[in-house]
Amino acid sequence: MTVTPATDDLSDVLERLRWSVGGYRKETLRGSERRVVGGTGMRFHFVAEGGLDVRGTANTRLGTGDFLLLPRGGEHTLIARGGTVLHTGDLEAASPNAGRVAAVMPEMLIACCLSVREPVVAAVIDGMAFEACGDRPGSRSVVSQLANVLTAAAIRRWVESDCGSLPLLTVPLRDAEVGRALEAIHEAPGSPWTVETLARVALASRSAFAKRFRDVVGESPARYLARIRMEQAKRLLTDRTSVAEVAVRLGYGSEAAFSRAFRRNAGVPPTQWRQGDNGWSAPPA
Structure with missing residues (x-):
């Protein structure tokens, strides 16, 4: 069977966005454990298990399967609600278009229930953790490629849930x-x-x-x-x-x-x- 991907405005945007990953890690937090996260660069958090309260530049509550993107970073504190497995890392624009689109995103982009709505996400997250823990050649590049898939899925979920404006994302490109x-x-x-x-x-x-x-x-x-x-x-x-x-x-x-x-x-x-x-x-x- 041959599958032809649909052509649409969101695909046009996502195809122009490329990110590289720095400081990616998977960690387990105990109940009420806190992490202070700094920096001005873009950062993402994905909750694989448990839940997080986020305070600071962003104030929100994340549950299992939720994804948070902070396009402008900023200091914030993560507070675990019970035992929590977290995947987190910095994102850098690897293409001029990625930087332009990130600049018009809100301070906080949330894709709720991402792992449920996007079945590919669980495999992508596992792949990132596997590559980051190994010492195989090219691991950093593979992690970045997987992060591009994760970010694209999150932006799509954000747009589909009517939280984000697709026309706004296209402005810097048009x-x-x-x-x-x-x-x-x-x-x-x-x-x-x-x-x-x-x-x-x-x-x-x-x-x-x-x-x-x-x-x-x-x-x-x-x-x-x-x-x-x-x-x-x-x-x-x-x-x-x-x-x-x-x-x-x-x-x-x-x-x-x-x-x-x-x-x-x-x-x-x-x-x-x-x-x-x-x-x-x-x-x-």
């Missing part, structure tokens, strides 16, 4: 100028961005940039920036960051201005959202 502006927003959402300053980053005139941004992204630069800031605000609030500090870090002129913007977005003030109206329960300290 329009380098708008892609530069998106990268700048994601890198520093608290900067005092205006259409004019973003147009300069994109190396375009203000009017041309504003139209191209809306055509390519589907919303205005101001609306997109506000949405990214609110996503970042919710992550900071779950990490017990004060409302005043969140306001400063995200570029609002005052705590009151931030609170008004947050209420427009979330429907409740930031303090009330953090106290439990967010649908998220912080893990115990």
